[in-house]
Amino acid sequence: MIQLNNIVKTYILGEQVVKALNGVSLTINEGEMAAITGASGSGKSTMMNILGCLDRPDAGEYFLAGQNVAGMNADELAGVRNRRIGFIFQSFHLLPRMNTLENVCQPLYYQGLSSKEAKEKAMHSLKRVSLDDRMDHLPNQLSGGQRQRVAIARALVANPAILLADEPTGNLDSKTGKQILELFHELHSEGRTIIMVTHDPEIAAICPTCVQMRDGEIVDYRRVVPEK
Numbered sequence: 001m002i003q004l005n006n007i008v009k010t011y012i013l014g015e016q017v018v019k020a021l022n023g024v025s026l027t028i029n030e031g032e033m034a035a036i037t038g039a040s041g042s043g044k045s046t047m048m049n050i051l052g053c054l055d056r057p058d059a060g061e062y063f064l065a066g067q068n069v070a071g072m073n074a075d076e077l078a079g080v081r082n083r084r085i086g087f088i089f090q091s092f093h094l095l096p097r098m099n100t101l102e103n104v105c106q107p108l109y110y111q112g113l114s115s116k117e118a119k120e121k122a123m124h125s126l127k128r129v130s131l132d133d134r135m136d137h138l139p140n141q142l143s144g145g146q147r148q149r150v151a152i153a154r155a156l157v158a159n160p161a162i163l164l165a166d167e168p169t170g171n172l173d174s175k176t177g178k179q180i181l182e183l184f185h186e187l188h189s190e191g192r193t194i195i196m197v198t199h200d201p202e203i204a205a206i207c208p209t210c211v212q213m214r215d216g217e218i219v220d221y222r223r224v225v226p227e228k
């Protein structure tokens with residue numbers, strides 16, 4: 001479903017050149033649940049942004065459901081993203097002036113749903129993360145863990161086949177983190193493809209696929225094939 005071939009992403013800031021991704025190749029099959037680990041600065045978020053069609057690589061190919069998206073323009077990428085991908089950002093990216101319910105509705109408006117239809121779906125999605133009692137709160141009236149859950153509800157609301165999460169439990173206490181992981185397992189068992197960045201070795205250990213990055217490269221890859 002997802003295939004990266006020799007992906008390169010370089011950031012140039014003044015005189016400094018950072019090879020954030022230095023020839024990354026990776027295949028993720030439909031329905032896989034994968035963890036991406038690695039030290040801070042190793043390129044995990046850069047890779048997630050490319051996987052999530054939020055950014056384009058400088059070189060390499062990215063096949064998503066058979067389509068090479070590496071050469072697409074911003075509009076085309078947005079279309080692919082809206083159709084296929086739910087993205088949970090490392091820093092939430094909630095809209096500060098909109099309440100919980102409206103934040104979760106946003107991806108559906110892009111798809112052209114009416115406000116009534118969107119709100120119904122958003123409520124359902126908020127129920128899944130146990131936040132249906134916080135629909136009228138603004139992001140700054142929520143705890144960090146609640147914001148994270150709003151971000152998850154928003155990523156799920158359009159029922160994407162692929163869920164990408166950058167440190168989804170990084171800001172949560174261990175109990176809330178466990179609940180989020182259970183939700184991810186549930187989503188995985190429903191057939192979704194899940195890729196998440198994590199610093200937590202325990203979380204990485206329970207993911208059937210584990211990818212380790214260092215200095216913009218994949219240095220370790222482990223995949224447990226389930227017994228039939």
Ligand SMILES: Nc1ncnc2c1ncn2[C@@H]1O[C@H](COP(=O)(O)OP(=O)(O)OP(=O)(O)O)[C@@H](O)[C@H]1O
Nearest residue numbers: 011012013018020039040041042043044045046047
């Ligand atoms: N917009 C940018 N401009 C310049 N350099 C950048 C930019 N974004 C990332 N980098 C650099 O690219 C490298 C990889 O960054 P990235 O955000 O992918 O790391 P990460 O593995 O997600 O780290 P963390 O665990 O801290 O989130 C870092 O050295 C970073 O400084």
Ligand SMILES: [Mg+2]
Nearest residue numbers: 044045090166
């Ligand atoms: Mg990061």
